Amino acid sequence: MNRRRAAIAALFMAAWTVAPAAVQAAAAEQGVLAEKKLVLRAVAPDGISLSGAKVGTGLNVFEDSQGHPPQTIVMWLRGQQRSWPFVSDAQGQITLTGEDADHRNFYALYESRGWAGYKQVLEGSTGSRVDIRLEPACRVHGQLTSRGFDRLGYPLSKTVAFLYDSRERLLMYFVSERGRYEFLLPSGRYELECVGEGPAGIETQRVRWELRIETDQRELDGGVIDLAPTKLAELYGQAAPPLKEIVEWRGQPPLELLSLRGNVVVLVFWGSWSRPCLQTMPQLMELHDMYAEQGVVIIGVHDNSVATVAELDAKLVEAHQLYWGRRDLPFPVGLDRGPNWGGLHDAYGVDQWPTTVVIDPNGNVAGKFSPWGALQAELPRLLGQQ
Template identity: 70%
Template sequence: MTIGGWIVVNRTRTCIIALVAMLLSLWLCARMTLGAQMNGGASERTLALRIIGPEGAPVAGAKVGTGLNIFEQSQGHPPQTILMWLRGQKRHWPFYSDTEGLIELTDADAEHRNFYVQYEPRGWVGYKQVLEGSTGSRVDIRLEPACRVHGQLTSSGFDRLGHPLEKTVAFLYDSRGELVMYFVSEQGRYEFLLPGGRYELECFGEGPPGIETARLRWSVVVESDQQDLDAGLVDLPPTRLAELCGTPAPELLGIVDWRGSQPLELSRLTGNVVVLVFWGSWSRPCLKTMPQLMELHDLWADQGVVIIGVHDNSVSNVAELDANLAEAHRLYWGRRELLFPVGIDSGKGWGAVHETYGIDQWPAVVVIDPQGNVAGTFSPWGPLEAVLAQMLSEQ
């Protein structure tokens, strides 16, 4: 009986365990099925836009995108205007509304939250900021007669310095600071077709390679029934760096500590092409740019190119800098070390050297020619190497 009783009890326990296992398996299958359905739903997320006219009637054939880029250029030919609608994730924009005024966005396209609409036959436009959580619903975008917002851009400072204003760029932002469109011109102008609302314009100009004006930003209010808004002539001042171009490079006064070098003087480097890299160890774009600069150092260091890093004053000595860079070595640099010297800036703002050169964005790469004059600022991703090669070939 004891043995038989034990056997009976054991069999009962075995049945209970088997039943629990079966129920657990069914529960897991249900969870997996629900998860698959939810994932399938996520891949099928949609957002329906209905385009309607001023009186509320559906509009067929309206163009819809997340914004508009306008290029007005000649390049030696008669001026032409090129429109580029911002693109979605799955296919090219713009989308066109159907006979019921509808556009159905799917997948990643349905995640966009800002839409600009043009209906050229009637001169109507619209803009809509869609609220978060709108995916799966329908949103109406009402069109209205467009207001032509336009203006001229010049730079008396460039004229004074002898720099031609070769190109201007005007960025248009909505009331939340989202970029709606931009206008690139060789004629020093911009023009946007907008519905009523509050916007911000940010404009700057470009001269010869490496020389730019400062960026100016101001508010623009378009009334709902307004047809034309002339913003007038805006004078874009040159940057501090543009003022320095063609003049002897200021010395690196304000450096309080040097990594990998004794204190350097630019005047002693005449005959070399000097590349000043302004950066901060707190900036991910700066950290990701360093491998490219390491490669340039490897390629050009023995050909007369001297790369010098100028770190901002967010650290006060080399020990602090090295502590900040511990993770960057592993994540971004493949455990490589910086082989070019780095000076640590000090003083007001981001540091005295930053102030002297007018640096307000990072990373910034300033090139000094073999004569010791500031040549301009250049992107390390391509243009910089071409500039170095040209300067060395002209010696």
């Protein structure tokens, strides 16, 4: 582009930038502002357009239903809030509009021939056509077990295998009650992360490793992977570690678990730097309001990223407005201290946030439960043990 054309283009862009919103809206109504669009074309290994290929942003497999609808394979495009895939037309094409046109990662599957493809679309591709070339897929499979869980006396209730692409984006996962996983993948580099779950939400340690699938490779057997129990799993049914690592308490004199025997204690490990933690607090406030008079004691355990209650309060000013409806936390919070994320975090083996650990009226660890439903369902049962 010569200088004159560049100058004209710059003037046009400047004029458009400062144009009143009403002018832009009017132009949009007349179709001047085109709707975002991305056209995908599924291509067979021989280069011919492929009709009938399923395309989505990822793939989930629930092998044994797991309470989900009966379909085994679920693919999704979040923009349209759909759990079924698009299917390429007679020309092999799929047209995405609106929010769906902003997606940048697509998995394609042609089940009858065992073909699969994966495409990472470059930024700025909206408005163009992108080809997804499918190839004979490699069947990646393996078994997951836990000798540690067997030793503890409770089997795995389910396992989950998470598959990530070369940019560490979650591509798909496989949920099984039979301790297995299986994926159909095109050639490339991936990472696989596996975890097992036992009773009361307790889990194994996560194991993650790299997969390299070569061109023309048709099978990759991952063998049998042994998943070791977490420290929290080892504590299940055992006496809960005391709260001796707390350096300072917010809203409460120092607490001891021994003095709380006869109550159901909910330890919430969290950090003020974590948005999911902050968004969890309204559910915990609601549970506090429902059960505080019935013998449920909720205690927050903040990691060691803050040293004093004053520092924590300063970090929570925004959270009060954005997430908590200007309400303060109605339950006490203890500040952890020590190495890593804090001594109490280490004692319970916590390295994910938020983590909610429940202690029964006898002072034993009763499990790990999500505040969204699972905990609320468990509390009445535990209160019946009083």
